Amino acid sequence: MSSFATGIFIVVALLALLATGMPIAFALGLTALLAVLLFLGPAQLDFFGDFVFNSLNNFTLLAIPLFIFMGAVFGGSKASEDLFEAGHMWLSRVRGGLAMSSVVASALFAALCGSSAATAAAIGKVAIPEMRKRGYTNRVSTGAVVAGGTLGILIPPSVTLILYGIATEQSIGQLFMGGVVPGLLITLFFCVWISIAILLERRGVVAARSGTQEVENIAEVESFPWKERFKILLKVVPFIALIAGVLGALYLGFATPSEAAAVGAFLALVLVTVMYRSMTWKRFSEILLESTGESTMVMMIVAFSAVLGTVMSFLAIPQDLALLIAELEINRWWIMFIINVFLLVLGFFLPPVSIILMVTPVLFPIITALEFDPIWFGVIMTINMEMGLITPPVGLNLYVVKGIAPDIPLSDILIGSIPYVVILGLSLVFFSFFPGLITWLPETLFAR
Amino acid sequence: GGGDQEEGQAVTLRLSHQWPQATTEEGDFRAVLAERFAQRVEERTGGQVKIRIYPNASLVEPTEQYKAITQGALDMSVFPLDYASGEVPQFSITLMPALVQSHAQAQNWKEAEIGRRIEQIAEENGIKILTWIWNAGGIGVRQGDPVVSPEDVDRGAVARAAGPRVEQMLRRAGYSITSMPSSEIYNAMQTGVLDVAVTSASSFCSYRIYEVTEAYTSPTENTFWFMFEPLIIGTEQFNQLTPEQQEIFEEVGAELQQFAYEASEQDDAQCEQQFRDAGVTVATMDDAAFEQWREISQPVWEDFSREVEGGQELMELARKVPAE
Amino acid sequence: MSSGSGRFFLLRWIGWVSEVSGYISGLLIFASTLIICYAVLLRALGFSTVWQTELTIYLLMFVTFIGGAYGLKHDEHVNVDLLINRLPVRAASLLKLVAALLSLVVIAVVAWRSGMMWLEATEKGWRSGTAWNPPLTYPYAILPIGMALIALQYVVIMVELVRQVITGEEKRVSPEEEERARAERARIQGL
Ligand code: NA
Numbered sequence: 016m017s018s019f020a021t022g023i024f025i026v027v028a029l030l031a032l033l034a035t036g037m038p039i040a041f042a043l044g045l046t047a048l049l050a051v052l053l054f055l056g057p058a059q060l061d062f063f064g065d066f067v068f069n070s071l072n073n074f075t076l077l078a079i080p081l082f083i084f085m086g087a088v089f090g091g092s093k094a095s096e097d098l099f100e101a102g103h104m105w106l107s108r109v110r111g112g113l114a115m116s117s118v119v120a121s122a123l124f125a126a127l128c129g130s131s132a133a134t135a136a137a138i139g140k141v142a143i144p145e146m147r148k149r150g151y152t153n154r155v156s157t158g159a160v161v162a163g164g165t166l167g168i169l170i171p172p173s174v175t176l177i178l179y180g181i182a183t184e185q186s187i188g189q190l191f192m193g194g195v196v197p198g199l200l201i202t203l204f205f206c207v208w209i210s211i212a213i214l215l216e217r218r219g220v221v222a223a224r225s226g227t228q229e230v231e232n233i234a235e236v237e238s239f240p241w242k243e244r245f246k247i248l249l250k251v252v253p254f255i256a257l258i259a260g261v262l263g264a265l266y267l268g269f270a271t272p273s274e275a276a277a278v279g280a281f282l283a284l285v286l287v288t289v290m291y292r293s294m295t296w297k298r299f300s301e302i303l304l305e306s307t308g309e310s311t312m313v314m315m316i317v318a319f320s321a322v323l324g325t326v327m328s329f330l331a332i333p334q335d336l337a338l339l340i341a342e343l344e345i346n347r348w349w350i351m352f353i354i355n356v357f358l359l360v361l362g363f364f365l366p367p368v369s370i371i372l373m374v375t376p377v378l379f380p381i382i383t384a385l386e387f388d389p390i391w392f393g394v395i396m397t398i399n400m401e402m403g404l405i406t407p408p409v410g411l412n413l414y415v416v417k418g419i420a421p422d423i424p425l426s427d428i429l430i431g432s433i434p435y436v437v438i439l440g441l442s443l444v445f446f447s448f449f450p451g452l453i454t455w456l457p458e459t460l461f462a463r
Numbered sequence: 464g465g466g467d468q469e470e471g472q473a474v475t476l477r478l479s480h481q482w483p484q485a486t487t488e489e490g491d492f493r494a495v496l497a498e499r500f501a502q503r504v505e506e507r508t509g510g511q512v513k514i515r516i517y518p519n520a521s522l523v524e525p526t527e528q529y530k531a532i533t534q535g536a537l538d539m540s541v542f543p544l545d546y547a548s549g550e551v552p553q554f555s556i557t558l559m560p561a562l563v564q565s566h567a568q569a570q571n572w573k574e575a576e577i578g579r580r581i582e583q584i585a586e587e588n589g590i591k592i593l594t595w596i597w598n599a600g601g602i603g604v605r606q607g608d609p610v611v612s613p614e615d616v617d618r619g620a621v622a623r624a625a626g627p628r629v630e631q632m633l634r635r636a637g638y639s640i641t642s643m644p645s646s647e648i649y650n651a652m653q654t655g656v657l658d659v660a661v662t663s664a665s666s667f668c669s670y671r672i673y674e675v676t677e678a679y680t681s682p683t684e685n686t687f688w689f690m691f692e693p694l695i696i697g698t699e700q701f702n703q704l705t706p707e708q709q710e711i712f713e714e715v716g717a718e719l720q721q722f723a724y725e726a727s728e729q730d731d732a733q734c735e736q737q738f739r740d741a742g743v744t745v746a747t748m749d750d751a752a753f754e755q756w757r758e759i760s761q762p763v764w765e766d767f768s769r770e771v772e773g774g775q776e777l778m779e780l781a782r783k784v785p786a787e
Numbered sequence: 788m789s790s791g792s793g794r795f796f797l798l799r800w801i802g803w804v805s806e807v808s809g810y811i812s813g814l815l816i817f818a819s820t821l822i823i824c825y826a827v828l829l830r831a832l833g834f835s836t837v838w839q840t841e842l843t844i845y846l847l848m849f850v851t852f853i854g855g856a857y858g859l860k861h862d863e864h865v866n867v868d869l870l871i872n873r874l875p876v877r878a879a880s881l882l883k884l885v886a887a888l889l890s891l892v893v894i895a896v897v898a899w900r901s902g903m904m905w906l907e908a909t910e911k912g913w914r915s916g917t918a919w920n921p922p923l924t925y926p927y928a929i930l931p932i933g934m935a936l937i938a939l940q941y942v943v944i945m946v947e948l949v950r951q952v953i954t955g956e957e958k959r960v961s962p963e964e965e966e967r968a969r970a971e972r973a974r975i976q977g978l
């Protein structure tokens with residue numbers, strides 16, 4: 016069988032197994048198993064144990080449970096309240112400031128943890144009740160949280176970028192730095208949309224259709240004394256210092272990603288215990304169990320997708336596919352467009368971790384053959400994954416927010432969030448025209 | 464592996480290595496050697512034996528290649544033998560710190576008694592050596608001055624040296640140790656995981672490590688690091704070839720022997736030049752410094768003789784190999 | 788399932804083992820954090836380190852594979868549940884049963900192969916071939932043990948699924964509770 020036909024078989028088998036609802040990790044494992052039995056012969060099965068074991072034999076992977084641990088430490092703390100409150104006080108004079116402060120607080124919280132859904136959960140718990148109290152519509156308030164949460168995987172640290180870095184042997188420090196400028200710009204784009212959305216609601220354009228009566232008292236501007244503003248800023252400073260320390264240590268080469276994550280997690284624990292005095296043994300064991308549950312899930316997918324990746328390498332599928340595409344006489348930007356559509360479709364159904372792990376081994380040879388910058392593509396892929404966190408049928412952030420505010424209809428959450436998918440899609444185009452916005456920071460910082 | 468064959472049916476063998484992809488003319492000489500081997504075997508067997516090459520550790524982790532061959536997932540490799548010292552501790556004799564001093568001495572191993580012992584141990588453990596390849600190693604430093612003698616060691620700095628015995632010696636010299644295959648050095652240096660790397664001159668160049676180092680100790684004068692990285696095939700896979708094909712494999716392996724020796728020696732000088740061109744501080748190791756390394760290597764030699772079955776004998780045979 | 792009969796006792800016992808595997812794994816995440824911080828400190832002070840990196844990798848493997856049973860018990864393994872959510876209880880339970888059996892195939896193969904690997908490494912005294920060079924029998928034990936624990940947890944899950952297929956009744960949960968569980972799952976999956 017040609018490697019192309021083999022590749023099709025693997026894709027179809029994987030999709031069929033995923034549809035049964037079995038854990039993604041085991042669906043990947045079973046696909047690999049079938050491929051070995053059918054195309055490589057039962058003798059090759061001997062190596063199956065080693066494949067699984069060796070896929071995790073990697074110090075850099077340790078960064079993942081450790082960043083998850085760090086995120087869990089912050090997740091249940093009052094840090095999200097302080098970040099949101101700081102955003103609120105400083106943006107209080109702007110119309111829609113509260114929704115914008117949800118986005119800004121999400122961007123800051125994203126820098127404390129590598130997960131998008133965790134970011135949406137932490138900020139949403141604080142921000143949604145506040146926004147509703149002050150008359151924001153369901154759509155504006157939930158949309159801001161859903162979208163702000165997606166920044167979790169773009170603004171470093173990011174589990175997605177770590178996995179991409181390992182799969183493609185790119186510097187994780189550079190990838191993290193590559194996410195900074197787009198992260199900040201997208202935060203800005205989101206805020207711009209919020210002011211437009213508020214304007215539209217004021218004119219009754221959106222609200223008329225949604226039929227809500229909350230239009231009257233939307234987003235009254237408030238003002239806070241400067242003394243209070245600086246006081247809240249002081250509370251946020253330790254978190255910013257921690258982020259700067261972790262990223263700085265990475266950038267200066269003092270620490271590897273795993274070491275930065277370990278030291279970051281340890282300091283986070285100290286910070287939360289000292290600042291909020293709310294750490295109990297019960298809370299501590301909850302944090303550890305939460306980290307275990309998330310880590311085992313991600314790492315199992317890492318292990319079994321690596322097994323499938325190895326089997327595909329044995330069958331020479333990625334290599335042949337890259338050759339095939341490199342020989343096509345198509346403009347490379349068309350291929351980039353097709354890749355992004357493909358990723359978007361996967362994002363409808365699968366979480367970012369699975370997508371990155373499944374497609375990177377196949378896509379990366381193509382990316383290299385077409386001479387796209389690997390750091391740039393890692394960030395582009397992550398922005399694309401952010402869309403998947405919002406799009407139905409499986410939009411994880413939508414469900415996170417639904418869980419925080421059970422009385423808001425899912426349709427309102429969805430309609431409020433859809434514009435952000437468009438913004439993220441336009442950002443992909445924007446960063447394709449201005450790739451320097453992604454590559455400039457890592458290239459400058461890591462230049463020798 | 465792909466070794467199963469019926470009469471007259473073509474087979475494809477899988478050869479994996481950890482260096483960047485090469486052609487039969489250009490690239491890391493170990494990768495070039497693999498390409499030439501594959502090309503000649505295919506020609507001489509009239510296409511009956513094809514060898515598909517997986518470069519750049521694209522198939523199996525470099526350190527896993529031995530197990531992959533013995534389990535039949537892989538057929539051939541250009542393999543740093545000491546990577547398998549966890550399974551076959553005797554293999555460490557082929558990367559013992561400061562034991563081999565020059566290319567001339569390394570090349571004498573094949574015909575000496577130690578050479579036959581190594582081939583025998585390899586075959587008992589499921590692999591057959593087709594071409595002998597030796598590499599001299601340099602010392603790359605991420606930041607700071609070159610490391611020439613043990614006195615230059617920056618205590619606590621993280622080093623990597625391929626193989627537990629050299630790493631034990633470096634640990635005695637004061638380094639922190641993290642083990643990784645040479646294909647990961649560039650990334651580890653760039654990200655600060657690694658401060659000091661000891662690997663073959665050829666790897667230093669084919670992985671462009673001069674881009675991420677400030678100082679380099681070239682092996683052109685002396686080095687405590689000589690590593691054996693032969694072209695190998697699984698014995699089981701070899702036995703499944705027809706007698707004529709087996710003969711072709713051995714002959715082609717022997718034909719490439721001279722190229723392997725010469726290219727390795729040339730690489731030392733060429734690589735030194737590449738480091739100079741890249742603006743890296745380059746040093747060499749004088750005899751006095753080499754003696755210092757040899758001195759702190761003694762306890763490691765003793766450990767090997769004591770801990771490893773037959774280690775004492777291997778050590779004695781290795782020390783008998785003439786230096787010129 | 789408060790029955791004192793042996794069958795249910797066994798199911799409870801498996802649940803308890805999965806729970807313990809989660810607690811141990813959690814502690815090992817914390818231990819890895821401390822070990823790495825310790826190594827960073829040692830290096831900063833100019834002392835050498837040799838075992839820290841490798842040990843923490845093995846701890847991570849423990850967390851992944853042995854903590855896997857805990858993850859499964861708490862339904863923390865990401866899946867695509869589009870189809871299942873649209874089926875009636877009986878059909879959904881049947882499909883879940885099929886999915887569990889398919890998962891067990893993978894688990895069995897990995898347990899078998901990694902078990903053989905452990906046996907070989909133990910008999911032949913394989914070591915990791917690094918500067919620390921620990922015997923591989925210990926890290927190699929993680930995978931077969933982890934797969935065995937996951938398989939046991941699947942047995943518990945399948946017993947419940949069989950009950951659902953037979954009775955056609957799902958475990959009773961309030962809609963709010965269900966939504967909360969779903970959001971919790973989304974949070975866990977949304978990395
Ligand atoms: Na983040």
Ligand code: NA
Pocket residue numbers: 362363364365402403404405406407408409410411
């Ligand atoms: Na989606």
